[in-house]
Amino acid sequence: MEDQLAKSSADYEILVEIGEGAYGKVYKARAIREPQRLVAVKKLNIPVDSESGIPAFMIREVALLKKIEFFNHPNIVKLLNVSATWKKTLDLTLVFEYVDQDLSTFLAKAPQTGLSREMIKNLMVQLLQGLDFLHVNMLVHRDLKPANVLISGQGRVKIADFGLARIYTSRIALTPCVVTLWYRAPEVLLHSSYTSSVDMWSAGCIFAEFFLLRPLFCCLSEVQQLQKIIEVIGLPPEEDWPAESAVAYSPNWAGDRTLSQMLPNLDLEENELLLKLLTFNPLKRIPASKALEHPFFKGP
Structure with missing residues (x-):
């Protein structure tokens, strides 16, 4: 050293x-x-x-x-x-x-017709493989977003910027101001304890962005962000709401839009994987190892 x-x-x-x-x-x-x-x-x-x-x-x-x-x-x-x-x-x-560009730049240059299914599949597999490696080694990135994911001219995806990363044991009750707002999981917005599942939520946001070519949740405050999430994925059952959160559960949070309506071009497998990644309850959210086994990555 x-x-x-x-x-x-x-x-x-x-x-x-x-x-x-x-x-x-x-x-x-x-x-x-x-x-x-x-x-x-x-x-x-x-x-x-x-x-x-x-x-x-x-x-x-x-x-x-x-x-x-x-x-x-x-x-x-x-x-x-x-x-x-x-x-x-x-x-x-x-x-x-040195890696040529980050995902933000890459997506900004994408054709208006969007990325191909094969390209999205390839990028997502690499992202999940990187996350699986981190999580197996008890590391949580805590700030996963397109600007912190690099992609080389050869299409190699590399997770970068570990300034907020932590080694974790069990459930972390740490700083709530982690993860850039648009990619921040509900449990972080609710100032609840969290684990590596916060990275999986961020991966879900990036997965949606591969199809939309823009952020899925784009708000200016934590309250707006939480409202937007619930509007899109639906109000979770009350038992999924963190008991330790200072924000009270309310049926008034419910909206009338669903993720499948917001992303109508997704097929069944794409939509199912996205819903598993953007699951409100972190204990029910799919881990990287299981996401890599999803049928979306097995088909043509």
Whole structure:
């Protein structure tokens, strides 16, 4: 680890900025010693409190990336190098394999006629294989969305950005402000405990987006998001409502639209898989391993 930390980001020539977050930027770069090799360099600059030390989320992201790096899974973005300098601020540089674009960009470029069934099937299988790997290894991503899923020019899907990921045991009663709002599961919106099933809800939202070419649930607040979800998938039975939620169950939440009406072009297998992914009760929501066995992936 010390050898890796000693490596300088000077090993890479920055070419262009490709992204920006709250704590830093991401650049497309070239490895100086291997001119044909492109990488993504994530540079984080964070003021360090002398009392609290390095922010926990940064330690967590690097630790999780190092943990999954060992397995070299084809559907998880690869961490190639870590370097850090610590003066008045902590400058952390993470170097990843470079992938051409994310799913948001890919879908924005899709033809108006939409993606083919075979393309959707291929993308979804890879996404589920990546999630199954994470969940088997007791990792929950907690921020799955098209912008955090990369796709190479060869069609390889890779889950990226583990800044909110956690190792979990049993049910997690943690920060409710995880997962970007449009892809946030009902149990998170209701500030209830959650498990890896939050990733499966997000996968369901992405699955719908493959057909719609736009987000399925697109709201400005948690209340609106929850109302939209119930409007689309229907009001769940009261026993499926989290008992610990501060939001009371009410029949008035019910709408008159259904998922099958909103996505009329889905066939029986596509609709069934989508409903299993977008199941209100997380204990009844299909896990990645079972989703991969769904008939949707077996047919022509």
